[in-house]
Amino acid sequence: xxxxxxxxxxxxxxxxxxxxxxxxxxxxxxxxxxxxxxxxxxxxxxxxxxxxxxxxxxxxxxxxxxxxxxxxxxxxxxxxxxxxxxxxxxxxxxxxxxxxxxxxxxxxxxxxxxxxxxxxxxxxxxxxxxxxxxxxxxxxxxxxxxxxxxxxxxxxxxxxxxxxxxxxxxxxxxxxxxxxxxxxxxxxxxxxxxxxxxxxxxxxxxxxxxxxxxxxxxxxxxxxxxxxxxxxxxxxxxxxxxxxxxxxxxxxxxxxxxxxxxxxxxxxxxxxxxxxxxxxxxxxxxxxxxxxxxxxx
Ligand SMILES: [Fe+2]
Numbered sequence: 001x002x003x004x005x006x007x008x009x010x011x012x013x014x015x016x017x018x019x020x021x022x023x024x025x026x027x028x029x030x031x032x033x034x035x036x037x038x039x040x041x042x043x044x045x046x047x048x049x050x051x052x053x054x055x056x057x058x059x060x061x062x063x064x065x066x067x068x069x070x071x072x073x074x075x076x077x078x079x080x081x082x083x084x085x086x087x088x089x090x091x092x093x094x095x096x097x098x099x100x101x102x103x104x105x106x107x108x109x110x111x112x113x114x115x116x117x118x119x120x121x122x123x124x125x126x127x128x129x130x131x132x133x134x135x136x137x138x139x140x141x142x143x144x145x146x147x148x149x150x151x152x153x154x155x156x157x158x159x160x161x162x163x164x165x166x167x168x169x170x171x172x173x174x175x176x177x178x179x180x181x182x183x184x185x186x187x188x189x190x191x192x193x194x195x196x197x198x199x200x201x202x203x204x205x206x207x208x209x210x211x212x213x214x215x216x217x218x219x220x221x222x223x224x225x226x227x228x229x230x231x232x233x234x235x236x237x238x239x240x241x242x243x244x245x246x247x248x249x250x251x252x253x254x255x256x257x258x259x260x261x262x263x264x265x266x267x268x269x270x271x272x273x274x275x276x277x278x279x280x281x282x283x284x285x286x287x288x289x290x291x292x293x294x295x296x297x
Contacts, residue, residue: 002029004036007044010240012135014040021058021249022049027287030061034285037062037116038198041256042133044242045249050120052078055277059118062251063281066107066114069160069181070096084119084276086264093266096278099175100261102162103134103234104209106254106280109160111188113206114280118251121244123275125264130241131250134258136203139233140193151204151229154192157213158206160185163223171263174209189215192229194255197284197292203256204229233258244276254280 007013014036019029037043050058056078059065065080073095075081083095106114140148165173177185192214194205207229214222244250252259267273284292 013042041253043251059279063283082278098171101263102172103258105206108206109210114254117280120277121248123273124245125272130243132241135238137201155215158210200294
């Protein structure tokens, strides 16, 4: 039986047990898991022995598989999958290495952005490698009335990068792009406050990372407001973490959270290697499209 337990010692998030995605799972069980995911914004399901194809099919239940802009990191036979790793071969990391160690929202530099990201743990370093998440729904709810009214209808300009660190060789900037990838970058616009299509909850969207301005507002005032909201959201009472160990499935709802990775040194042996498969999706779960009743995305 599917059971949900709050993540221990964390202000939000859920661990789901009683399901085995290495076997065929009923549509109703998939809906149950996805509803728990949307309610809780981050989710971990441990002990899921999945090969690449099974993992990819499972993630396809959460939305449409997204092929990442950074095409040189895609796996050849499974192009929706990126490795996240500190393993180096021939002097180069085998996947995304340090490009996510700042607070951000996945692919908010596209329209639409990602709706969810689901990772599968493969190798895990001694000492751990947590990913941190900020509950931007709770952060929104905790704002004073006046601030909520001020920001509810604002539109934010996004493009690729980290507005706090534009030095592409830095460890806290966004993953460095190649020339043809830079050519695809455009400005896109998203609401500052997103209404979740399934839960109807409002959340601060993308107030860190790829947000660079607010429509109709002078730049210094816009950055000041985005920074104020980011600092508010990143208070400890809104921040949780989990660690993806081998065969763990970890998922985050990108409409309801900000997140950042832990920076690791390049692995020198088997004891300190990290490898995680990552797929992000856009849009709605195919089994639940008719439940997306709240407009705004
Ligand atoms: Fe990310």
